[in-house]
Amino acid sequence: MNPTAAAARPNAAQTAPRFDMYAAIHKALRHFMTDTLHRVGRLDVADAEQTGRVLGQLDALLTLCVDHVHNENRFVHTAIEARQPGGAGRTTEDHVEHLESIETLRAEGRALGVAPQADRALLALRLYRHLALFVAENLQHMHFEETHNNAVLWACYSDAELFALHQQIIASLPLEETLLVARWMIPACTPAERAAIVGGMKAGAPAPVFDQIVDAFRPHLDDTAWGQLARAVGIAQQPGLVDFR
Ligand SMILES: [Fe+2]
CATH class of the missing domain: 1.20.120.520 (nmb1532 protein domain like)
Incomplete structure (x- = not known):
């Protein structure tokens, strides 16, 4: 077989x-x-x-x-x-x-x-x-x-x-590797997986580090995927919106 x-x-x-x-x-x-x-x-x-x-x-x-x-x-x-x-x-x-x-x-x-x-x-x-x-x-x-x-x-x-x-x-993992992995991992996952992974990162990482992680993968998600994730995890979607982290 x-x-x-x-x-x-x-x-x-x-x-x-x-x-x-x-x-x-x-x-x-x-x-x-x-x-x-x-x-x-x-x-x-x-x-x-x-x-x-x-x-x-x-x-x-x-x-x-x-x-x-x-x-x-x-x-x-x-x-x-x-x-x-x-x-x-x-x-x-x-x-x-x-x-x-x-x-x-x-x-x-x-x-x-x-x-x-x-x-x-x-x-x-x-x-x-x-x-x-x-x-x-x-x-x-x-x-x-x-x-x-x-x-x-x-x-x-x-x-x-x-x-x-x-x-x-x-x-x-060094931060550089975490950022590289996030860039390829988050776009490759389902919406439910993204919410679980990024939600865990948000809960566990200092805010400046979490911001760097988001910056690493954000350009590689389309608007639908980003909107779903931002709502699920609680990330401000556009500058000027209230950031409720
Ligand atoms: Fe292996």
Whole structure:
């Protein structure tokens, strides 16, 4: 059975009644990866400014992927192995391969950035194809984490324990990473997910930090999505309105 058909079997985990620490961050990564893939695929290599901007986005994506691997190894895999030794084996091996792929993609991006104009189209096509393979590997990997790893976490931990672990991960992130994740995560989520995530941030972050987080994702929501979120969470929608935070 092909992977998609197998994943869609009725007994496969499709909805999570339990706390799912992978769901939102993986939506952010899927969004960031596919957007970057599209931008590399349509890159005009004759446009130096666009090339620099797209390679900059690729670099930011790859840096976030490295940080994400380290965060999962440090927090999530440690928790899995503590209560089910060997339970994180496959995704730990995947992470080693991902870090190797990331170094290859970084090298290809650098090569494109300094190549003579005549070589750039071919280098861009090579980068696009290899980035596509990396995205494909990550899509499979994230699905395995959301099904197999979540099943282990749910069997071994209470939701309160998982929520506390998730809070530990969030608290460990530098502000720059929080802002980048918010930029890709919030537009990638459903209105209900956005309200829950942003509502939690509003309750937990100092007001100036919360304002920076909102500024990071606000330009990437359409007016309908922004209006829904602002009403749900209690954010002033336009300058001059009463801010009832
Ligand atoms: Fe992972």
